[in-house]
Amino acid sequence: MLCQHCQEREATIHEVVIKNGVKDERHLCEPCAAELNLDPSPQASVQQVIGQFLSGSSAGGAGGAGATPAQALACPDCGRTFLKFKQTGLLGCATCYKAFERPISPMLERAHEGGGHHVGKIPRRALAASRLAKGQTIEELLGDAEERASRLAQLRKQLADAVRNEEYERAAQLRDLIEKTTVLLSSDEIDTAEPSKGDPSDQ
Amino acid sequence: MTTTPESDNPNEPHGRSSDQTPPPFEAGAEWLTGRGRDADVVMSSRVRLARNLVGFPFAPTATDDDRRHLLGAARPHVSAANDDGKAALTWVDVHEMPAIDRELLVERHLISRQHARGKLSSGVGGVDTPRALAVSLPDEKLAIMVNEEDHLRIQRIHAGLDLSAALAAVDAADDRIEASLDYAFNPRFGYLTCCPTNVGTGARFSVMLHLPALRLTGEIEKVKRAAEGMSLAVRGFYGEGSDASGDFYQLSNQTTLGKSERVLLAELEADIVPKVIDYERMARRKLLSRKTPILQDQVHRAMGVLAHARLLSTEESMKLLSLLRLGVVSELIDSTDLLTVHHLMLLTQPAHLQRAVGEELDQDQRRSARADLIRAKLG
Numbered sequence: 001m002l003c004q005h006c007q008e009r010e011a012t013i014h015e016v017v018i019k020n021g022v023k024d025e026r027h028l029c030e031p032c033a034a035e036l037n038l039d040p041s042p043q044a045s046v047q048q049v050i051g052q053f054l055s056g057s058s059a060g061g062a063g064g065a066g067a068t069p070a071q072a073l074a075c076p077d078c079g080r081t082f083l084k085f086k087q088t089g090l091l092g093c094a095t096c097y098k099a100f101e102r103p104i105s106p107m108l109e110r111a112h113e114g115g116g117h118h119v120g121k122i123p124r125r126a127l128a129a130s131r132l133a134k135g136q137t138i139e140e141l142l143g144d145a146e147e148r149a150s151r152l153a154q155l156r157k158q159l160a161d162a163v164r165n166e167e168y169e170r171a172a173q174l175r176d177l178i179e180k181t182t183v184l185l186s187s188d189e190i191d192t193a194e195p196s197k198g199d200p201s202d203q
Numbered sequence: 204m205t206t207t208p209e210s211d212n213p214n215e216p217h218g219r220s221s222d223q224t225p226p227p228f229e230a231g232a233e234w235l236t237g238r239g240r241d242a243d244v245v246m247s248s249r250v251r252l253a254r255n256l257v258g259f260p261f262a263p264t265a266t267d268d269d270r271r272h273l274l275g276a277a278r279p280h281v282s283a284a285n286d287d288g289k290a291a292l293t294w295v296d297v298h299e300m301p302a303i304d305r306e307l308l309v310e311r312h313l314i315s316r317q318h319a320r321g322k323l324s325s326g327v328g329g330v331d332t333p334r335a336l337a338v339s340l341p342d343e344k345l346a347i348m349v350n351e352e353d354h355l356r357i358q359r360i361h362a363g364l365d366l367s368a369a370l371a372a373v374d375a376a377d378d379r380i381e382a383s384l385d386y387a388f389n390p391r392f393g394y395l396t397c398c399p400t401n402v403g404t405g406a407r408f409s410v411m412l413h414l415p416a417l418r419l420t421g422e423i424e425k426v427k428r429a430a431e432g433m434s435l436a437v438r439g440f441y442g443e444g445s446d447a448s449g450d451f452y453q454l455s456n457q458t459t460l461g462k463s464e465r466v467l468l469a470e471l472e473a474d475i476v477p478k479v480i481d482y483e484r485m486a487r488r489k490l491l492s493r494k495t496p497i498l499q500d501q502v503h504r505a506m507g508v509l510a511h512a513r514l515l516s517t518e519e520s521m522k523l524l525s526l527l528r529l530g531v532v533s534e535l536i537d538s539t540d541l542l543t544v545h546h547l548m549l550l551t552q553p554a555h556l557q558r559a560v561g562e563e564l565d566q567d568q569r570r571s572a573r574a575d576l577i578r579a580k581l582g
């Protein structure tokens with residue numbers, strides 16, 4: 001097979017990227033791959049992404065506007081500095097996630113296929129504690145079952161509108177959102193299958 | 204080995220109890236039985252949850268006092284995490300074990316190499332770092348590492364392709380622990396883990412696949428590339444950094460944030476793994492239907508060497524036992540069974556071998572003892 005780019009040399013580097021079910025293939029020779037910045041090694045693993053990010057070598061990674069202040073950040077609870085996290089890849093305590101939220105958020109999205117928010121199991125005690133605490137509770141953020149069901153209905157209506165108006169990109173986004181919300185709903189059923197004592201809202 | 208059966212007194216403060224007899228680790232890990240779905244290709248399924256406790260610093264900033272305090276606080280609840288109606292977990296103080304016993308636990312996939320060394324990837328800690336393992340005996344299905352990179356690493360291993368049941372069981376164990384201990388959690392990032400690569404669900408699903416035919420037909424690299432292209436990690440028999448000893452490959456998810464446990468599980472169990480299984484079976488059929496009986500020859504040669512050799516290295520034994528496993532599941536060999544082959548795979552590992560012989564052996568002595576042991580079982 002000839003290189004798609006120069007159409008001269010034999011293609012030795014083949015890249016297949018499947019994103020949202022759409023397959024994208026590239027067949028290139030080594031010089032063209034280098035020219036087009038295609039890494040000849042197989043897809044970067046999470047560790048590599050983090051490694052690159054931590055060493056500041058990836059484009060749009062640790063660089064950018066907030067980089068210098070981020071270096072100087074330190075966790076108020078355990079004293080771990082952001083620099084130390086960059087060197088080891090390990091955080092010092094739970095508060096580090098709050099202290100370093102801004103600089104680590106883009107890294108987490110890169111490492112987790114774009115996932116930036118938790119979806120899945122929620123510890124029952126955290127849920128109960130959040131109900132007693134003031135401020136933003138887990139339910140406000142994730143919504144309780146009823147809220148999510150109404151949000152789902154709304155999303156489905158928006159999806160129907162988008163399809164009718166032939167806004168396919170928006171429709172795809174909405175479909176993703178619906179899928180996530182549905183999963184959240186069903187995992188919630190499991191998590192609250194055995195209501196904890198003295199917690200009537202779990203019924 | 205320092206162990207305490209928790210059923211006697213679950214509230215006893217943690218400490219030395221070296222008068223206890225060692226737990227019968229050779230007895231019966233369920234995942235070695237060779238039973239379960241798709242067992243011709245799938246050796247075992249594992250689900251592991253990473254959890255940290257509120258009020259304790261993460262491993263890199265904890266002092267040994269913090270770690271001891273955590274062991275004491277976690278022990279009664281962790282020990283009681285086993286399935287309803289089953290005996291309490293057996294608690295093992297890993298920092299008080301001799302090196303060879305720690306190695307034995309690594310070989311049985313009950314603790315990580317890192318936990319055996321007591322050292323974090325960043326270099327913090329050492330063999331004396333207070334840490335523990337709680338394990339369900341004799342089935343070894345549930346194993347909880349305490350004070351590894353995360354405060355708790357709760358794992359469940361089942362024979363064959365059985366991720367759904369393993370998830371349900373590990374989820375129940377997690378609930379039992381969480382009923383009395385607070386987990387570090389935040390609504391945006393989920394379960395907070397020491398390394399952000401595990402944050403979110405904190406769940407790692409992995410399947411141990413035996414792929415000798417794909418190796419023989421040279422198609423294994425394709426499978427590895429395809430899996431890596433789907434954001435899965437491909438590792439060897441002993442996890443990160445180990446090679447594919449005995450043609451075993453571990454496939455696991457790398458993403459833990461933004462997808463629920465059930466989505467992560469479905470991606471592996473309903474999507475990728477069945478394809479790899481079909482691919483391996485196809486390669487086996489292809490090899491078996493050749494005019495020249497190459498595979499039949501290789502399998503019987505392996506049996507011949509294993510049954511008669513006087514010196515065997517771990518590497519050679521694993522290679523031959525892999526062919527023997529293929530021979531058993533392809534019904535080319537009927538003089539032994541999967542359970543025996545799996546046991547031999549573990550028994551040829553250095554720590555198991557020395558435990559079986561009952562003394563420390565150097566490398567040459569091990570090669571001889573290994574061959575003797577295999578001959579006794581197969582010869």
